[in-house]
Amino acid sequence: MALRIAVLVKASLDPNMLRSKNNGLLDEHAMPLALSEYDKNAVEAAVQLRERNGGSVTVLSVLTWGPVARRLREFEQVIREALAMGADDAHIIVDDALVPGDPASTAEALAALAKALGGFDIYIAGEASMDMISGQVPARLAALLNLPYIGYARSIEIANGAIRAKRDLEGYIEHVEAPLPCVVSVTGEINKPRIPTLIQVRRAFRKPIKRYSVADIGLNKVYKPLISEIRVISVKRRNIVIEGDNMDDIAAKLADIIAGLLPR
Amino acid sequence: MKRGWLMRMLGFTYNEEGLGELAGLAAALGLEAYALAVGSRDSVADYSYSVFKRIYYAPRMSTDQAFAVISDLYDKIKPDMIVAPSLKDNTTVLAMLASNKKLAMFTEAFGIVLMEGKIRAKRRVMGGRAEAYYEASTPIALTIARGYYAPPASSEKGAGLEEVKPPASKLTILSVEVKEKGSVDLESASIVVGVGRGFRRKEDLRLAEQLASLLNGVVGASRPIVADYGWLSEDRWIGISGKKIKPKIYIAIGISGAPQHMAAVMDAETIVAINKDKNAPVFQYADYGVVADLYKFVPKLIEKLREKLGGR
Ligand SMILES: Cc1cc2nc3c(=O)[nH]c(=O)nc-3n(C[C@H](O)[C@H](O)[C@H](O)COP(=O)(O)OP(=O)(O)OC[C@H]3O[C@@H](n4cnc5c(N)ncnc54)[C@H](O)[C@@H]3O)c2cc1C
Numbered sequence: 001m002a003l004r005i006a007v008l009v010k011a012s013l014d015p016n017m018l019r020s021k022n023n024g025l026l027d028e029h030a031m032p033l034a035l036s037e038y039d040k041n042a043v044e045a046a047v048q049l050r051e052r053n054g055g056s057v058t059v060l061s062v063l064t065w066g067p068v069a070r071r072l073r074e075f076e077q078v079i080r081e082a083l084a085m086g087a088d089d090a091h092i093i094v095d096d097a098l099v100p101g102d103p104a105s106t107a108e109a110l111a112a113l114a115k116a117l118g119g120f121d122i123y124i125a126g127e128a129s130m131d132m133i134s135g136q137v138p139a140r141l142a143a144l145l146n147l148p149y150i151g152y153a154r155s156i157e158i159a160n161g162a163i164r165a166k167r168d169l170e171g172y173i174e175h176v177e178a179p180l181p182c183v184v185s186v187t188g189e190i191n192k193p194r195i196p197t198l199i200q201v202r203r204a205f206r207k208p209i210k211r212y213s214v215a216d217i218g219l220n221k222v223y224k225p226l227i228s229e230i231r232v233i234s235v236k237r238r239n240i241v242i243e244g245d246n247m248d249d250i251a252a253k254l255a256d257i258i259a260g261l262l263p264r
Numbered sequence: 265m266k267r268g269w270l271m272r273m274l275g276f277t278y279n280e281e282g283l284g285e286l287a288g289l290a291a292a293l294g295l296e297a298y299a300l301a302v303g304s305r306d307s308v309a310d311y312s313y314s315v316f317k318r319i320y321y322a323p324r325m326s327t328d329q330a331f332a333v334i335s336d337l338y339d340k341i342k343p344d345m346i347v348a349p350s351l352k353d354n355t356t357v358l359a360m361l362a363s364n365k366k367l368a369m370f371t372e373a374f375g376i377v378l379m380e381g382k383i384r385a386k387r388r389v390m391g392g393r394a395e396a397y398y399e400a401s402t403p404i405a406l407t408i409a410r411g412y413y414a415p416p417a418s419s420e421k422g423a424g425l426e427e428v429k430p431p432a433s434k435l436t437i438l439s440v441e442v443k444e445k446g447s448v449d450l451e452s453a454s455i456v457v458g459v460g461r462g463f464r465r466k467e468d469l470r471l472a473e474q475l476a477s478l479l480n481g482v483v484g485a486s487r488p489i490v491a492d493y494g495w496l497s498e499d500r501w502i503g504i505s506g507k508k509i510k511p512k513i514y515i516a517i518g519i520s521g522a523p524q525h526m527a528a529v530m531d532a533e534t535i536v537a538i539n540k541d542k543n544a545p546v547f548q549y550a551d552y553g554v555v556a557d558l559y560k561f562v563p564k565l566i567e568k569l570r571e572k573l574g575g576r
């Protein structure tokens with residue numbers, strides 16, 4: 001069975017490149033967008049499913065950080081990364097009404113887009129985005145599309161029109177089965193995302209990316225963003241790098257420091 | 265609580281102990297509380313805090329079944345807040361409900377403040393390195409961050425229990441594998457030695473164990489060591505998706521210093537980092553850093569500490 005696979009990827013603010021203003025507020029405009037860490041696992045899982053079952057992998061994504069005009073090129077670069085990893089094409093939603101994003105609006109937009117594209121056999125997402133960590137979008141999408149949802153999968157396989165997965169939960173692993181179509185979220189442990197070769201990166205530039213506005217997909221209700229401000233938690237540490245003539249010397253110095261700090 | 269309005273809460277939880285957190289929240293905020301819990305009548309009864317007007321329960325429910333049941337309860341009870349302790353499947357069920365009822369939702373909330381028709385709360389974002397301030401009108405769905413709401417002071421039990429019958433499920437649970445359980449209490453440890461992917465083999469963690477036992481401390485780990493390799497049990501997992509710790513000394517060995525890990529150790533009094541890459545982000549979070557190969561350095565550190573601390 002040739003599968004129509006959708007993979008949901010987010011262009012997240014990169015928390016490894018955290019920037020703040022003098023007043024402690026997050027300087028989101030100074031932070032780059034990057035393909036969210038576990039969405040790479042989602043893309044890898046999608047590409048592996050296609051390799052095993054045949055079919056196609058379509059990237060779906062909503063831009064959630066503005067300003068839209070300035071972020072557009074960066075956003076496309078993130079999408080190209082997913083295409084370079086092996087996805088076939090991409091459909092993206094870019095609209096001021098969806099910026100800054102809220103998981104409710106994002107899920108509504110993705111559901112409207114999926115419907116406009118005729119639906120997919122399986123939707124694969126990450127367990128949580130690396131910037132907002134809300135863990136809501138895939139479950140919301142499943143509810144909107146009225147499909148079964150398999151969250152936190154650390155392995156998936158498809159046979160006879162059904163999906164089997166191992167869900168990684170607190171304290172136990174649950175083996176489940178659901179009929180297709182279905183929405184799945186994957187953990188960071190499901191696979192090791194491939195790093196695209198230069199040729200794949202170049203080839204990705206020829207793969208189609210189609211852009212939509214909120215009006216194009218017939219979305220009328222958008223939720224109001226709920227965040228009033230974001231404050232960076234400041235880190236004040238001594239940042240002393242212990243140096244010495246040799247390893248023994250450094251070890252002795254650190255041992256001194258640690259011994260001095262030990263509770264009596 | 266003296267105020268002219270009352271908020272009604274519908275709690276939900278997959279683990280019965282979660283009823284304690286929900287009761288604590290309801291007591292602290294003065295809510296009229298109802299809950300749906302997954303568990304047997306007996307296990308739920310153990311947590312039937314009298315702050316609940318009623319607790320609905322079913323012994324087993326897949327996420328789609330729980331979603332169907334809580335949707336019905338939502339229509340019946342008309343709560344202002346739908347709340348769950350932060351647990352993966354709790355988040356799933358609430359997100360599905362929120363989507364279905366067109367509600368806003370935020371996960372892992374703390375610092376919750378109520379006003380008439382409104383709620384304010386905070387949550388961690390950016391890999392845990394920043395705090396976002398949320399304001400929303402009710403009704404609202406939220407999960408509460410672990411460790412903020414303890415069970416109520418009055419442990420009086422006896423809330424009314426009512427069994428619910430979930431509809432058929434599209435998900436078939438084939439089997440359940442219980443993970444190996446550890447009993448290390450990282451949260452109250454005063455010395456924690458953290459191990460990361462710089463360790464090449466499970467046996468090599470012995471080095472960290474030696475160091476920890478010399479200091480009367482315990483070994484914790486980054487996510488890949490626990491979740492990916494399974495070298496240590498889940499109670500050792502440090503990070504935004506594991507435990508948050510506040511030891512006197514945290515010694516990070518072979519850990520790169522990802523925000524999702526470091527966000528959970530920011531309350532440590534002193535942080536020591538040992539990493540062979542001088543550009544590793546972990547050094548930005550450290551009071552004392554050593555740029556070295558852990559395989560060469562840690563044995564020496566253990567030797568020097570032994571000399572210093574004598575027969576400990
Ligand atoms: C939503 C989300 C949630 C997450 N939750 C968590 C969480 O709760 N906890 C968590 O830990 N992570 C979490 N992560 C993952 C996190 O982003 C990192 O991938 C992870 O913390 C990296 O673990 P590490 O430092 O052990 O491995 P790596 O990043 O691979 O670092 C290994 C380090 O070891 C050093 N090293 C290698 N060999 C040696 C040697 N011989 N001697 C000394 N040093 C050496 C290397 O220089 C490197 O810095 C989460 C990510 C996301 C997106």
Ligand SMILES: Nc1ncnc2c1ncn2[C@@H]1O[C@H](COP(=O)(O)O)[C@@H](O)[C@H]1O
Nearest residue numbers: 008009062125126128129134135136137
């Ligand atoms: N803006 C978005 N566009 C496409 N997919 C998204 C978007 N936001 C979240 N997702 C998907 O939903 C998952 C969980 O995101 P979140 O709910 O933000 O934690 C991500 O890993 C993505 O797979």
